[in-house]
Amino acid sequence: MSEPRLAASFWVAAYMRRLSLHEIPAFVVNHGDDTAGAVLVKLNTLDGNARIFTRSFDLLSDTRHWSELASGADRDMDAHVTKQRSFDPDLWVIEVEDRQGRHLLDQPGLDS
DSSP states (O other), X not given: OOOOOOOHHHHHHHHHHHHHHTTOOEEEEEXXXXXXXXXXXXXXXXXXXXXXXXXXXXXXXXXXXXXXEEEEEHHHHHHHHHHHHHHOTTOEEXXXXXXXXXXXXXXXXXXX
């Protein structure tokens, strides 16, 4: 049986709060559909590079997990996000800025 899904807006609010508790700056760059919008997290390490994460679904284990979608120069990752948004107008985009590369997506409560 698959796990229940949180509304996207609720998950985003919880994620933003968790980041703020760790004093990691983050911004909602694109507000997607409140209920069912997918979420992309762009991690900007402030050195000209960035990584993009998305939630994937594993059919074998019937679970969701975060995986890296792309990485490279920050401007290239911005172009990648723009392209993704053109395919999915309901997409949420969160930009996290952390020189240490922290995104917290691997923490309990956020990792699935």
